[in-house]
Amino acid sequence: MLKSTFVSKQRSAWILISLIITSIISFNVYLAFNTIQNLSSIQVSLANTGNIILRLDDLHLSLISAESNQRGFLLTNDDVFLVPYHKALDKVDIQILELEALESEIATQNQRITNIIELSKAKTVELKEHVRLIKNDKSAVSLLALKASSNSNVYSQLSQLLTEANIEEKMYRAGLLQSLAKSRNEASITFTISGITSAMLVIILLIISWRNNRNEQQYLLLLEQKNQQLTNKVEERTQELNLYAEELSRSNRELEDFAFVASHDLQEPLRKIQAFGDRLESSYADALEARGLDYLKRMRNAASRMSTLITDLLEFSRVGTRGRDFAETDLNTVLNYVLDDLEIAIKESAAKIDISPLPTIQADSSQLQQLFLNLLSNAIKFRRSDKTAHIVIKAQAYNASEAQLALCDNWYQITVSDNGIGFSQEYAEKIFTPFQRLHGRTEYKGTGIGLAVCRRIAERHRGEIAAVSELGQGASFSIILPAEATPFGKFGDENAP
Structure with a gap:
């Protein structure tokens, strides 16, 4: 000024x-x-x-x-x-x-x-x-x-x-x-x-x-004073940020340790519940009435859901802390691994998957594999009963904003579209929130954590994910990713448990 x-x-x-x-x-x-x-x-x-x-x-x-x-x-x-x-x-x-x-x-x-x-x-x-x-x-x-x-x-x-x-x-x-x-x-x-x-x-x-x-000398003197003041403030702010970063790193490590301990401690009682439930069913099934067997089944199902929920929650918390360094990643290879993992589900549903050539970017291949695995699993799971599931995956250059161009010159938009049951557009943002489900557990299995993990993975790659859908007309998920970027939101020690 x-x-x-x-x-x-x-x-x-x-x-x-x-x-x-x-x-x-x-x-x-x-x-x-x-x-x-x-x-x-x-x-x-x-x-x-x-x-x-x-x-x-x-x-x-x-x-x-x-x-x-x-x-x-x-x-x-x-x-x-x-x-x-x-x-x-x-x-x-x-x-x-x-x-x-x-x-x-x-x-x-x-x-x-x-x-x-x-x-x-x-x-x-x-x-x-x-x-x-x-x-x-x-x-x-x-x-x-x-x-x-x-x-x-x-x-x-x-x-x-x-x-x-x-x-x-x-x-x-x-x-x-x-x-x-x-x-x-x-x-x-x-x-x-x-x-x-x-x-x-x-x-x-x-x-x-x-x-x-004379004015220039006065201005330079004043500017030097201002620069010195700014330098002092920057040094003070840098020290504060360093302390904050250290505190955040320590807190993050504590949270990571806590998540691991909590997961281990919570999983152990659940495993015992499941084990004693199995023994109770195998040893005393004849002694239990129909109502008792129903209660036993519900107890075992709740324990199983609790175990899955704890596992998914731990996985969600580790997206930013346990990710790998970015490397050159061919998305075509990533999709091939995903298709191998979903081979049985694809055959059982007779799903048709069309994949256009995909680009090579700097990314964490394991996390992108997880992202596409979640999206394809949902597309297969939420298919219509009267139509064969048809999934289309394609990529194109993306016209980035000024803020995005400041980070990277080249951006891509990868679209995953299906002809499934879809959902109302008013829930397009809600589905990326953890534990948010649009259907009951009896209709479709899941914890409601998968799309939240997808968003965290996209954000770690300095990108974003969005959905467009219409009830009964399928859904289309767009992932915007830079060709080159450094990991975002990565705190703590990579080798933390």
Whole structure:
């Protein structure tokens, strides 16, 4: 009880601690994950907006370079300006492709970038067309036309859009930088909180561990005290049991001696009564009247019954004290001995006996022989006059209870059934009580001790016996026996008289 209470409290405490630690760790992980995710998102956004600003600036510079070199060529008609001019246009084409692959996180910016790309393409077409015209027509009129056309507002629109887009992206980037700084501060706070909570957890765990060790030491000390008290009680109880066993053994030996002496002393007068009765009948039968002869016969019958009763009672008392050690016993062999003993009774009654294969168990073969002898004798004795006695003996594995399985793993049920006169089921328990008879002595012979001996033999083998019957429909006796068991109820000296 003490141990279960301590273990229950300790388990509840650890469950609560585990829940708290898990909650704190989960909260810290959640904060750290959100912080890292937020920082990563801002870093990606900064990289994207910075890339857009860089691409817009590069595109603007490339267009300016292309237009400057084009103007130099138009004004001087010198091909030396065409080399940087073409390089600038090649860069513009590449930068337009790179800009098309980017997507701004600002909703209005994407349309502006699309317009910038379209105007940039238009501007490159315009620049290429001017160069083509000047190469094909170098007259002054053509030159003036080209100068007039160069005043096109494409570049002014493009420049305005580039400026607006650049300002928009830089403002967005400034906001991202502020968010990044804020997130870094939050991250510092988060990791500080995590560090503090982790340190607190370590401290709490150390305190709990110290308290658990202290409680465990107290519990072990208390348990040791309880164990010592229990050991003292066990020793006292063991001494009492030893004294009781010695007293019981001595008492049992005295009872055994008393039973033997009582049997001998009681049998001696009975033998004299029977002897003098025989002499009286043989010597003075003619001198006695019919009534005297009847009295003499009754006296001799009573003496004979008394002698049989004393013998049976002594045999009943010795079931637990004079039994043999258990050994491997084949019940088929036991039944064969019983059938040999009952050979004459079986022939006289014309009884039919069917025996199925029986198991081999650890038992006292002589006592089991006596058990089956009593059961078969009763089945033959209490047969019906209008039917041939039919006795069936069979065995099967028995589904033992938990208490029985603690004693032995394998159990058998041996059933002895007959088609005799049977008895009312209300007497099923009474018939195993010594001296209990369901019929008069004039109807069936016996002392009423046989089934009581059967029960004591079954109980000594750690088994049990029961009967099921119906008046006029025969009886069925079930003997439940373990395959292996030690003798039960064996006291005193095996070699007692």
